[in-house]
Amino acid sequence: MSLKAPLLRADNIGVSFSGVSVLRGVTLEVNHGEILGLVGENGAGKSTLGKVLGGYYSLSEGVLYAGGEDVSGWKAHTALNHGIAMMHQEIQIVPALTVAQNVFLGFEDTKFGILKPNERQRLKQLMSETGFFLNPAIVTSDLPIADQQKVEILRSLARKAQMIVMDEPTSSLTKDEITQLHEIMKKLKERGTAIIYISHFLDDILDVCDRIAVLRDGSHVATLDRNKISKPDLVAAILGTGQTETQYPKKSPPKTRKKILDVSGLTSPNGTKNVTFEVHENEIVGLIGFVGSGRTEIARALVGADTSTDGKVKLYTSDYSNRTPAKSTERGLVMVPEDRRGQGLVITLPVRANVTLPHLQSYTAGGVILTQKERSKTEEIIDFFDIRPTVIDGDVTNYSGGNQQKILIGKWLAESPKIVILDEPSRGVDIGAREKIHRSIVELAASGASFILISSEIEEVLGLAHRAYLVNDGQIKAEILPDETTERDVLNTLFSFQ
Amino acid sequence: MNQHSILRFLQSYAVLIMVVALVIALSLLSDSFLTTRNVLNILNQSAPLMIIASAMTLVIIAGGFDLSVGGIFSMGAVCSAWLALAVHPAVGLIAAPIIGLTLGTINGVIITTLNVHSFLATIATSLIFTGTAIVISDGRLIPVRMDEFTWLGRGKIFNIYTSIWVTAVFAVLLTFLLTRTSLGRKIFAVGGNEEAAILSGIRTRWIKTSTFATAGFAAGLAASIATSRISMGQASAGNGMELQAIAAVILGGTSIYGGRGAVWRSIAGVILLALINNGFNILNADPFFRDLTTGLVILAAIGISAFGRKS
Numbered sequence: 083m084s085l086k087a088p089l090l091r092a093d094n095i096g097v098s099f100s101g102v103s104v105l106r107g108v109t110l111e112v113n114h115g116e117i118l119g120l121v122g123e124n125g126a127g128k129s130t131l132g133k134v135l136g137g138y139y140s141l142s143e144g145v146l147y148a149g150g151e152d153v154s155g156w157k158a159h160t161a162l163n164h165g166i167a168m169m170h171q172e173i174q175i176v177p178a179l180t181v182a183q184n185v186f187l188g189f190e191d192t193k194f195g196i197l198k199p200n201e202r203q204r205l206k207q208l209m210s211e212t213g214f215f216l217n218p219a220i221v222t223s224d225l226p227i228a229d230q231q232k233v234e235i236l237r238s239l240a241r242k243a244q245m246i247v248m249d250e251p252t253s254s255l256t257k258d259e260i261t262q263l264h265e266i267m268k269k270l271k272e273r274g275t276a277i278i279y280i281s282h283f284l285d286d287i288l289d290v291c292d293r294i295a296v297l298r299d300g301s302h303v304a305t306l307d308r309n310k311i312s313k314p315d316l317v318a319a320i321l322g323t324g325q326t327e328t329q330y331p332k333k334s335p336p337k338t339r340k341k342i343l344d345v346s347g348l349t350s351p352n353g354t355k356n357v358t359f360e361v362h363e364n365e366i367v368g369l370i371g372f373v374g375s376g377r378t379e380i381a382r383a384l385v386g387a388d389t390s391t392d393g394k395v396k397l398y399t400s401d402y403s404n405r406t407p408a409k410s411t412e413r414g415l416v417m418v419p420e421d422r423r424g425q426g427l428v429i430t431l432p433v434r435a436n437v438t439l440p441h442l443q444s445y446t447a448g449g450v451i452l453t454q455k456e457r458s459k460t461e462e463i464i465d466f467f468d469i470r471p472t473v474i475d476g477d478v479t480n481y482s483g484g485n486q487q488k489i490l491i492g493k494w495l496a497e498s499p500k501i502v503i504l505d506e507p508s509r510g511v512d513i514g515a516r517e518k519i520h521r522s523i524v525e526l527a528a529s530g531a532s533f534i535l536i537s538s539e540i541e542e543v544l545g546l547a548h549r550a551y552l553v554n555d556g557q558i559k560a561e562i563l564p565d566e567t568t569e570r571d572v573l574n575t576l577f578s579f580q
Numbered sequence: 581m582n583q584h585s586i587l588r589f590l591q592s593y594a595v596l597i598m599v600v601a602l603v604i605a606l607s608l609l610s611d612s613f614l615t616t617r618n619v620l621n622i623l624n625q626s627a628p629l630m631i632i633a634s635a636m637t638l639v640i641i642a643g644g645f646d647l648s649v650g651g652i653f654s655m656g657a658v659c660s661a662w663l664a665l666a667v668h669p670a671v672g673l674i675a676a677p678i679i680g681l682t683l684g685t686i687n688g689v690i691i692t693t694l695n696v697h698s699f700l701a702t703i704a705t706s707l708i709f710t711g712t713a714i715v716i717s718d719g720r721l722i723p724v725r726m727d728e729f730t731w732l733g734r735g736k737i738f739n740i741y742t743s744i745w746v747t748a749v750f751a752v753l754l755t756f757l758l759t760r761t762s763l764g765r766k767i768f769a770v771g772g773n774e775e776a777a778i779l780s781g782i783r784t785r786w787i788k789t790s791t792f793a794t795a796g797f798a799a800g801l802a803a804s805i806a807t808s809r810i811s812m813g814q815a816s817a818g819n820g821m822e823l824q825a826i827a828a829v830i831l832g833g834t835s836i837y838g839g840r841g842a843v844w845r846s847i848a849g850v851i852l853l854a855l856i857n858n859g860f861n862i863l864n865a866d867p868f869f870r871d872l873t874t875g876l877v878i879l880a881a882i883g884i885s886a887f888g889r890k891s
Contacts, residue, residue, distance in 0.1 A: 385779075387778070387779055406781070407778060407779050407780070407781045408781035408782070408783060409781075410781070411780070411781040412781070417779065419776075419779055424773075424775060424776075425773075425775045425776050425779055426776055426779075427773070427776060428768070428769045428772035428773040428776050428777070428839065429772065429773070430768065430771075430772035430773075430835075430839035430840050431765075431768055431769065431772055431839075435765055435768070435769075439765070439769055439776075439777075439780045439782070440780040440781050442762040442765060442766070443762070445762075446761070446762040449761045449762050449763060450760055450761050450762075451760055451761060451762055451765060453760075493780075
């Protein structure tokens with residue numbers, strides 16, 4: 083092996099999206115027949131790195147070599163020609179087609195454009211070569227997810243992949259299925275195939291990987307040898323030592339202990355299970371958990387965006403059942419959703435129409451919009467959140483991500499709500515906007531509103547919240563006091579839930 | 581104007597550019613084109629389609645499609661003629677919009693409660709409405725030769741056809757509704773981003789239903805006017821009306837994906853289609869080329885708009 087050039091070598095590579103650097107200075111080698119883990123916190127850049135190596139994102143800087151050849155400008159199909167295949171977090175198969183049709187999708191054996199009837203034969207041969215067996219004739223949507231992943235693996239192998247990038251392949255698998263997948267990975271490794279295994283399940287990573295690359299804030303901080311480390315070592319590497327990061331605004335403690343929201347036993351088909359928690363006046367309460375832990379779903383069940391099957395919500399002093407987003411807004415319980423373009427803003431409408439959308443009845447008389455009132459409110463919001471450009475009728479599309487986020491938050495804070503759920507309020511936002519958002523949250527909490535803060539960045543919640551709950555699998559697992567806890571303790575606790 | 585804004589202008593006003601170009605071309609080619617009589621005739625004949633297209637604009641902005649306006653138009657035509665004879669001419673004229681409103685509301689309720697795509701639901705209801713019209717009229721024409729009935733389509737107020745006044749008032753009302761009222765704002769929001777609209781507490785079902793009710797009302801009103809003008813009710817009156825209306829709306833530049841558009845655009849779209857027709861008549865051109873020409877003009881308008889979008 084040592085005589086051969088590494089299968090893939092990244093030399094000081096970096097990636098930026100619209101000027102924001104998300105990955106920088108990564109140097110990494112992948113060898114034949116090894117499983118390389120990629121770990122890091124949410125947003126550390128592991129998925130981005132995986133997509134660069136798989137040819138889905140192009141480099142902004144640095145050089146990438148495949149078998150010694152410079153391939154820095156490659157695309158998904160050129161990556162495939164170099165024997166590199168990518169398995170995305172979402173399974174990429176055509177559900178209505180059979181196993182055989184999916185495996186050979188895009189490189190069917192044809193003569194004059196007419197399919198040769200040998201697809202099953204080809205698949206059988208491939209399966210006996212590789213040792214993965216599936217019924218070729220079965221429609222893939224009828225298969226369990228683990229088998230659907232096998233289809234993807236077979237597809238990679240049919241294209242003679244020497245390296246497969248797997249992005250969070252186990253996130254929707256059962257324990258047994260994970261074991262099965264790991265067996266497959268070990269088999270692939272024996273055949274000389276390299277695997278890049280991206281996951282935030284550390285036990286899974288430790289189970290099969292030979293080496294583990296740790297990313298933090300877009301930088302590659304260490305590559306560890308599996309045999310020389312334990313789980314705590316790995317957590318320590320992911321976290322780093324310097325308790326660095328930005329300065330958070332000083333939070334003033336809640337003045338009273340008046341309960342304004344009391345949730346008990348909240349259960350919803352969206353995955354929320356028996357959730358009980360409370361929020362007091364002037365309080366910022368955090369919900370911490372990994373992506374997919376069910377934080378957003380709890381919020382959606384609470385405001386009535388998803389229906390609940392069980393549980394009681396007491397808002398202020400009265401019971402609040404049959405919740406709907408409309409009723410919640412009326413009662414001053416609002417949610418700023420995480421997906422700003424998908425669920426937050428109507429990008430075909432100007433800033434002012436977006437800001438007043440949930441509160442139109444306050445801006446109309448007899449159904450007619452009071453333009454002047456609407457404009458002065460929008461001006462106020464633009465001013466308070468320092469939104470730029472300061473155009474009331476500006477097209478939302480033309481604003482930067484950070485300013486769109488400020489418009490979104492402004493939209494929901496326009497009519498002084500009592501309880502605000504913020505889902506990832508600073509995702510994809512530059513430092514300036516982030517600080518502005520943080521200061522606004524603390525200011526508004528001091529002057530009367532309560533917040534439920536959901537964030538993938540543990541540090542952000544610890545910096546802003548008075549209290550926080552740890553969420554896993556749609557349930558609240560623990561309550562913590564940020565001032566008496568460290569990010570490391572939180573992360574250790576979160577990993578222990580799995 | 582720099583290049584960017586020229587392109588933006590082309591994209592936004594493609595339909596107006598085509599209308600102006602056709603008006604200039606037809607005035608040069610024929611003396612009988614730009615006469616009060618001809619212009620009023622064009623507007624009078626297009627009045628029903630303008631009314632339907634104006635309301636269809638709301639449906640499409642809210643992200644829907646209504647393929648049943650032709651069927652509602654047929655129902656309106658047959659019922660107004662029948663009621664005019666059986667009860668009173670005025671009842672016939674008033675009945676069509678009310679029936680239209682009812683059928684449109686039924687469309688909206690079906691679409692929002694079954695949660696099916698409006699395209700699918702209105703294909704079905706379109707057949708049901710047309711079929712009912714055929715049954716009611718027994719497949720026959722229903723002539724209504726009464727002055728109390730024909731004034732709406734043939735009468736004039738201040739030398740301008742009553743139907744044009746009605747159309748103008750209707751289009752202005754819908755424009756006001758769309759641009760200045762809270763319902764209008766919500767229609768844009770539902771079509772622009774339904775998920776965001778739901779989370780903003782907008783009752784999207786009710787908003788969608790209201791657009792279909794409006795379209796139904798418009799189809800009924802258009803049927804009153806058209807039936808009155810030709811003094812005849814017939815079940816085939818609305819055939820193909822829905823596609824002409826949708827074509828005019830899209831041609832005008834209202835987004836087929838919802839969230840963007842304006843009533844004046846659809847009016848301009850109808851006028852563009854009407855001008856082509858009228859051009860063939862006054863120029864005595866070979867009618868065999870009519871469809872071909874219409875297709876080419878539509879393609880040109882789409883082309884100008886797409887060219888502008890490249891900016």
